[in-house]
Amino acid sequence: MDIAVTKKKKLGLKERYALMTRGLGWEPTYQSVDDVFPMDTFEGIKIHDWDAWEDPFRLTMDAYWKYQAEKERKLYAILDAFAQGNGHLTLSDARYINTVKLFINGLAPLEYMSHRGFAHIGRQFRGVGPRVACMMQSLDEMRHAQTQVHAISNYNRYYDGMANFRHHHTHLPYLQVPRSFFEDAATGGPFEFIVAIGFAFEYVLTNLVFVPFISGAAYNGDMGAMTFGFSAQSDEARHMTLGLEVIKFVLEQDPDNLPIVQKWLNKWTWRGVRVLTLVAMMQDYMLPKRVMSWAEAWEIYFEENCGALFRDLARYGIEVPPCVEQVRKERDHLSHMAWCQFYQARGTSNFHAWLPSKEDMDWLSAKYPDTFDQYYRPRFEYWAKLEEEGTPFEAQTPPQQCQVCQIPTIFPVPGEPLTRAEHTCEHDGERFHFCSEWCQVIFEDEPEKYVQANLGAHELYKGNLFGDADPTAEGFDPMAAAMAFLKLTPAESGLHKDSEDARNFDLWRGLATRNDA
């Protein structure tokens, strides 16, 4: 049978984009718009014309699938090759595996949280343009979480500290730092979430996360992590643009939005930088072959790139967050303080710690001439002596933590590296402690939120980390019960040189490169 061919005119790009995005929305008839979108007004952000939103990418769903499918095919071909070729044995050094652990435990679950967050606001904004953009970002984030889990599962087959990443992310005290950061954002309103994650994290701070991990992977022979990094990179570029577009759109809609957005920028720049403490430490101490120091990364990606960004936003009245002054003063201390903390709390983390070697310390003193030799080298040398004597130093007691960022209160007064900062206030008859003035400002703005924090030491002492064990039973061992509940085994913690991972890596790599008789 012949079918008559009807010559339909192919849609133009603009027309097609309009139909495939804005054209998917509709005006509700039997419910009010405010009832359909109940969450996009309570934060006080005023939007007068949602149609003024410009989607910088003009991406439609069908094109999105096509791009992503192509990237998936390439990625999984490389991951297969990695697995078949024992890619884990091509690493620079066994210590590198600990950065993979930090990534899967600390960062991959945030991708999943980001997926949930963008799905939520993709439902809650009444403008169709931003809804479609948020939906695509939500799908990206889900894909990133999946590809990271798949790529890193190749390491999990051989090494410790990754198998319980989800449980550890939820319960292990040090992982509450990244977790609480994202939960704070996800429990804000939709505008706060998109400013926090879409702008402050994805735009202002993203390179400070991406470069150390992905370039670090490339420098240290980790083809798996490098590949998922590059597979995500084109998405990240889109996310950055969405973040910037949102800020400009919100600021252009109403002058009353400025103080709210500025407050969020102040808050989320600080929250983000505090989470980056983990990245700074990884960059300076955990990469066997280093890419650049944290201080250098900060100069390039914050001072230069973000300096230009804030100058661009100045025409809307946006100012550089005041916390940046403190970040500058902490720049040459951050990674060292963090590694000192992790070294002594190594019994409670799911990756291994070690003391920097003499060569490592020479690199650190070259990169940090004003701080390392004076303040940090003496600590490491003293601890090295204790290790040699067979009495390694290890903290015996859980730390005091900041009520907001949840990092132990390790930070000194800015500019006084040997004086610990002390910030405290009373709220509703209860005392609270903070690592810094900026975390205290965040707390005092919304104390009702942060009083609900679950701080690791406090959870232990309340008895919340004992699972089903009965603390009243005879011979009850609280630490053993807590470790069982946390699913933290001795093989996962402690010193790298004593670890199964270090032993196995050397053994397997030896088998791969030598012919034993």
Added chain:
Amino acid sequence: MTITANAPYEFTSHDRQEDFRGARLVYVGWNRHMMFASPYCWPLPPDTPFGALVEGPMAQAFGMHPDWKKIDWAKAEWTRNGEPFSPDPAKSLADNGVAHKDSLKFTTPGLDGIAGAGI
């Protein structure tokens, strides 16, 4: 300030004193001894003598430091939440006015850490 929310927002703190089965949380940090990365945290019954805190939990936490044995406690200077504080070692935490989640810091004049470098 109070939180911006789209519904009534009332939650209790997760760390009220009654949540700790009779104990109160106390934090202690040692000034100019940065080897210890932060102040530490203990749950202590309010009738614990202040001296028992020093000889028990604090000795366990800080005793690894070579300065610990050299401390002259009569000369030690204390702060509580940043304010000057003069604890009586024979009296209990409660009688010394140490409340739930108070943060204590002590300075040991003459002792300035490993190699006198504040660590």
